[in-house]
Amino acid sequence: MTVQETICQPEEKAIQLLYIEDDAGLARLLQKQLHRKGGYQVDIAIDGEQGLRQMQQQHYDLAIVDYNLPILNGLQLLRILRDNGIDVPVIILTGVGTEEIAADVMKAGAVDYLIKDADGGYVEEICGAVERVWLARQKQMQQKQLFVKRKLAEKVFDVTEEGIIVTDANNVIEAVNPAFSTITGYSYTEAVGQTPAMLKSGRQDDLFYERMWSSINQRDSWEGEIWNRKKSGDVYPQWLAINVVRDDDGGISEYIGVFTDISRRKEDEKKIWHQANFDPLTDLPNRALLVDRAAESLRRAKRENTSLAIIFIDLDRFKYINDHYGHAAGDGLLIEMGKRISSALRDSDTVIRLSGDEFIVLMPVIQRAADAARVAEKIIAAISEVYLINDNRTYVSASAGVAVYPVDGDSVELLLSHADMAMYKAKESGRNQHLFYNQQMNDEAEKKAVIEQELMQAITENQLVMYFQPVTNLQQNRITHAEALIRWNHPEKGLVMPNDFIPIAEESGLIIQLGEWVIDAVCKQLLAWKDLVDESLQVCLNVSPTQMMHANLDTQLKAAMARFSPPTGSIIIEITENVLIDGPDKIKVKLDAMKAMGLSFFVDDFGTGFSSMRYLKKLPFDGLKIDRSFVSDVDTDNEKAVLVRAMIEMAHNLNLKVVAEGVETEAELAFLRAHACDYAQGYLLGRPMPAEQFLECLQMQQ
Incomplete structure (x- = not known):
């Protein structure tokens, strides 16, 4: 037998431990090891709440608590024990520890902080800690017995606020103090000669009392929560400590019970539990x-x-x-x-x-x-x-x-x-x-997760590319603008369209990083074209609602413009109508700040979302883009024709330019020209194309 094993086996083996561990297999393993090495009785609780209840109802010499518990972790449990006066020594166990956790749990009152190791060496350390606590408790018990005998003096007995009941070896009440009468309602004369059974509430079963007396008989003491009944019939909770007083020959001379009414504490616990749940x-x-x-x-x-x-x-x-x-x-x-x-x-x-x-x-x-x-x-x-x-x-x-x-x-x-x-x-x-x-939703979620992961790589690994779609000035009949459109040049899937990844970027928050990349790419491209195209070329840049509400959008734009110095006034920010739902006053502050940087603003997809004449007048917009759903078949659909004419007229009355999106036929284009639409964009006039091809289009018209 090793020295350590000898230490793990004190003379009295009825040490009661509580192990709080949510891993049932690990809990049973440590329970067996501690019983084999030290003969300890180990109860198990599967979470912090169950452990707290057991410590409130029964006395334990030591609690071993896993730090990472569900509901209440080790640190939270320590604080609740401390705040509620539950004096049980606690050892914290953890699989992966840090100095910060160690400091926190020791500060909260843990007697030790141990890290589980693969070879089980921490079991020996637990045994050592149990021995130290046991010896300290034995000493404390001896001091308590001496204290009780000394404090049986009349003065202290009378003035203490804790109820005290003294019985003989046959459990017949010999004396009670005034606090006993105050708490229970029974006078001294009513209590003396009776047994403590007069206080039973019926809330505890026979097994509870069997365990209590087992502890008293084995360890000369018991401490825990018990529900008793007052003379009035009211049932209330007590915290009761029972100690055995022995004579010089070792025989039992008295039992002394000291108790407090913990009704208020129980109410506080109930409040704490309610707040937590x-x-x-x-x-x-x-x-x-x-x-x-x-x-x-x-x-x-x-x-x-x-x-x-x-x-x-x-x-x-x-x-x-x-x-x-x-x-x-x-x-x-x-x-x-x-x-x-x-x-x-x-x-x-x-x-x-x-x-x-x-x-x-x-x-x-x-x-x-x-x-x-x-x-x-x-x-x-x-x-x-x-x-x-x-x-x-x-x-x-x-x-x-x-x-x-x-x-x-x-x-x-x-x-x-x-x-x-x-x-x-x-x-x-x-x-x-x-x-x-249904399973399809799970498949879609997994697909989204893959796209999100690959998109993060695409941003950092230069897989993204900008395309540009011509916007034609209908009065000059020449390209004066372009809409910048992102594409993903996937190494395996080829060219991926925005509809396949922009919604996922919005949902995941990657739209902020993606938007920053687009801002840089557009500013960089405008710098590259600076001496090759007409200086009046403007590029429309789409900004999502998420980007618009992000605190750093103006900072991103300012930084990119400082790095690449695109021509003044060459960037138009396109914002969807739905952005206005979040409050036009908030949006106006942002737009005014960016307007001061030389940026222009168009309302994108006009007519499909949240719009108001009042907001269009109040906010610093320069134009609007009529959604393709209104432009398609506008030459033959009378209802659409009325709406498009009204949109153009309204915009011009507000000094806003108008871009018609999705123009695909000569008849649609003719209608727009006839009704003074300023600009047109669509497959009829040019599909989205790489920067090199768009430059060729500009140079050809020059």
């Missing part, structure tokens, strides 16, 4: 509680061979409500939406607020997928009802995605992910509806 705005369960309930529902569904559903809900146009009416109104709407969703559910269902305007519904038991469909329809209908904000009637809608166990996944994470995918597909498909997850 409920959303502060809507008072709905939050993600932490969802994971717990969903995991329990999933275990039951697997055990009973039933189905469950998760519905992922996202409000449509919530950002507009928030920006238009203010955050207070937005908060009020979220509270109301939570109530409306709840009203559409069955009693067994749970709605949680995930974050922002996202909600999740857990349906723990469904007979068929149609059950989830009916609930989703009721939710969307409830959300779509009119909502009053400052006496203004407004409407919001919702998109929902549904995932069903077992067909759509066998874990909470997978079901949430698939419900999320289905929700986004519902948004893409028109909003205000629900869709069930």
